[in-house]
C-alpha cells in the first residue's frame with residue numbers, strides 16, 4: 345500500500361525553507377523587487393510597488409547601511425508568522441542589522457543580523473524602552489498599525505533616531521482617507537498625510553533637520569539632513 349504523502353509543512357519545515365531562500369536572496373541581493381517577491385512582502389511590484397522608490401534612494405548606499413528599523417514585523421497575532429520585509433532588508437543590506445518592532449509577541453528565526461523587539465508604536469515610552477541602546481538608524485520604515493495618531497506619535501518619537509543623511513519612510517498613506525485608521529476626507533488633521541503637510545512647513549521654515557521630502561503613491565520618504 346502506498347504511504348500517504350506527508351503534509352508539505354512537515355516535509356519542508358519553515359526554518360529550512362527560509363535558510364534556502366536566504367541563500368537565494370544573497371544571489372539576488374542587488375534586486376530589491378526580486379527579494380520582496382522571494383520573501384512575499386507586499387512591498388513588491390506585484391503589491392504596493394514600494395520597491396522601486398526604495399531602490400532609487402537606497403541602491404547606491406546598500407553596502408553602507410548598517411542599521412534598519414521596521415515598525416510592523418507582520419503576521420499580526422500569529423506568533424510564528426511575519427518577518428518577510430525584515431528578511432528582504434537583510435538580503436538587500438549585506439552589512440546591516442535589521443530591527444523589527446511589533447505589538448504582538450513573535451517567535452520567528454532571527455539568528456543572523458535580525459532582532460525583533462516588542463513595543464507599542466502608539467506609546468513613546470514603549471518605543472524608547474525597546475530601542476534603548478540601539479545606535480542611530482540609517483532607515484526607519486513605519487509599516488505598523490497605520491492609524492494616523494500612531495503614525496504621528498511614532499515619527500515624533502523616532503525621527504531623532506535617524507542617522508544624519510538617513511531616511512524615514514511611512515507606508516500605506518491611503519489609510520489617511522479611511523475612517524477605520526483615523527482618516528477621512530482630504531485635508532483633515534491627525535493622519536499620515538496631515539503629518540506630511542506639516543513636514544513640508546518644517547522643511548521650508550527649517551524647523552527640523554530635513555533635507556528633502558519625497559512623495560510617492562501611498563509612500564512618503566523623509567530624508568534627514570546630513571552632517
Ligand SMILES: C[S@@+](CC[C@H](N)C(=O)[O-])C[C@H]1O[C@@H](n2cnc3c(N)ncnc32)[C@H](O)[C@@H]1O
Pocket residue numbers: 385386387414415416417418419420421426427428429430445446447448463464465466487488489494
Ligand atoms: C502590515 S503588517 C507588517 C508587514 C511587514 N512590514 C512586511 O512588509 O512584511 C503590520 C504589523 O504591525 C503590527 N502592529 C499593529 N499595531 C501595532 C502597534 N500599535 N505597535 C506596533 N506594531 C503594531 C501588527 O501586529 C502587524 O504584524
